[in-house]
Amino acid sequence: MKNKKIETKIIHGDKLYPYTGPVVFPIYQTSNFRFKNSTIATRYAQGDESVYVYSRMHNPTVNQLEQKFSEIYCKKAILFCSGMAAISTTIFALCKSNEEILTIPNLYGGTYHYFNEVLPNFNINIKTFDPNSLEDLFYLITPQTRIIYFETPTNPTLGIVDIQKLVKITRKLETEYKTSIFVILDNTFATIINQNPFKFGVDIVIESTTKYLGGHSDLLGGLVVSSNNIIKKIKNLRKYTGSIMEPFTSYLLDRSLKTFLLRVKQQNQNAFALAKTLEKHKNIRRVLYPGLKSHPHHKLARKQMSDFGGMLTIEVVGGLKNAIRFCDNLKVAVNAMSLGGAETTVSIPVLSSHIGLTKSELAQQGVTEGMVRISTGIENKDDLIQDFYQSLNKLK
Numbered sequence: 001m002k003n004k005k006i007e008t009k010i011i012h013g014d015k016l017y018p019y020t021g022p023v024v025f026p027i028y029q030t031s032n033f034r035f036k037n038s039t040i041a042t043r044y045a046q047g048d049e050s051v052y053v054y055s056r057m058h059n060p061t062v063n064q065l066e067q068k069f070s071e072i073y074c075k076k077a078i079l080f081c082s083g084m085a086a087i088s089t090t091i092f093a094l095c096k097s098n099e100e101i102l103t104i105p106n107l108y109g110g111t112y113h114y115f116n117e118v119l120p121n122f123n124i125n126i127k128t129f130d131p132n133s134l135e136d137l138f139y140l141i142t143p144q145t146r147i148i149y150f151e152t153p154t155n156p157t158l159g160i161v162d163i164q165k166l167v168k169i170t171r172k173l174e175t176e177y178k179t180s181i182f183v184i185l186d187n188t189f190a191t192i193i194n195q196n197p198f199k200f201g202v203d204i205v206i207e208s209t210t211k212y213l214g215g216h217s218d219l220l221g222g223l224v225v226s227s228n229n230i231i232k233k234i235k236n237l238r239k240y241t242g243s244i245m246e247p248f249t250s251y252l253l254d255r256s257l258k259t260f261l262l263r264v265k266q267q268n269q270n271a272f273a274l275a276k277t278l279e280k281h282k283n284i285r286r287v288l289y290p291g292l293k294s295h296p297h298h299k300l301a302r303k304q305m306s307d308f309g310g311m312l313t314i315e316v317v318g319g320l321k322n323a324i325r326f327c328d329n330l331k332v333a334v335n336a337m338s339l340g341g342a343e344t345t346v347s348i349p350v351l352s353s354h355i356g357l358t359k360s361e362l363a364q365q366g367v368t369e370g371m372v373r374i375s376t377g378i379e380n381k382d383d384l385i386q387d388f389y390q391s392l393n394k395l396k
């Protein structure tokens with residue numbers, strides 16, 4: 001069947017396996033694969049990718065899920081053992097020493113540290129640009145620029161970066177300098193359900209499948225989606241970094257995928273309801289949620305997102321002391337760092353994702369001590385509102 005919709009694709013993929021086979025794709029829990037005869041081994045030696053040899057290269061369970069993601073994105077997809085493995089392998093596959101990466105200051109902490117502490121050791125230069133002033137790219141991009149890497153919505157202020165504008169400026173300079181620049185977007189916060197970056201010309205989409213795609217806080221994984229040529233390069237390096245997803249994790253992720261859309265829709269609704277209600281509470285200074293009219297980038301969010309996601313950030317009165325008190329008095333929401341699970345989680349950026357940043361770095365990113373980041377789960381929305389209210393009411 002042609003033109004299947006995403007609701008169908010996340011369940012059935014491209015129907016790889018035989019109609020007489022199991023409904024659920026089996027877990028090939030094996031490192032090694034037997035060759036029927038040496039003709040098969042020869043086919044592999046000659047580059048036939050359909051021959052399974054060793055699970056660090058590929059594995060049927062992982063492969064069927066990669067095919068499913070390829071169907072969903074209408075591009076080529078590969079899987080990794082974590083989001084960071086996906087990010088680091090992609091960067092090392094595409095960027096050489098003496099080249100540079102342009103990025104935004106408010107990246108996910110792991111990526112920020114990898115960029116600023118690891119890549120300079122390989123002579124890869126990191127330069128930052130202000131996502132609210134994309135015109136700066138006209139003088140920041142140079143012939144050495146190989147990658148533009150960003151996130152939108154950003155963590156934890158839920159700022160929105162204009163994807164289309166960023167891509168347009170990049171393409172202009174790429175033509176001028178006759179170079180190739182890869183535009184990479186970490187789409188973990190929004191997911192494909194709320195934002196399809198390929199619509200705006202992005203080259204590579206990365207997601208930590210640990211978050212919304214996994215959705216049950218019980219697996220680690222990463223996804224990279226791009227053109228055949230780009231994926232070929234990244235996949236080749238994945239063999240040597242040994243960073244492929246595990247077969248059992250692929251099974252778990254495929255299981256999660258079946259309810260992905262339902263979960264994300266519910267998370268979107270719960271986040272919107274919470275954001276609207278919390279804005280009215282006297283102990284809240286600010287609610288940052290792209291779906292609110294009060295959000296500084298609301299118009300842009302409407303333009304490039306189909307819905308506004310499950311992440312929001314509140315700023316309570318009284319700074320860090322009250323942020324801690326608020327988190328500790330919650331009865332339903334869980335105080336935990338990760339996001340995208342079925343359960344609502346809260347975390348304080350200055351004690352988690354933004355730990356160790358100087359006062360001026362925090363100010364540059366708009367992060368304050370009273371901020372609490374919320375990843376909305378799929379619980380009953382009234383229970384969540386009641387829980388947040390009872391805890392906010394205890395603040396002095």
Ligand SMILES: Cc1ncc(COP(=O)(O)O)c(C=O)c1O
Pocket residue numbers: 082083084085108110151155186188189207208209210220221222338
């Ligand atoms: C936006 C974003 N990207 C990437 C990652 C890294 O993913 P992982 O923890 O699966 O390595 C995270 C983890 O929190 C994240 O929030």
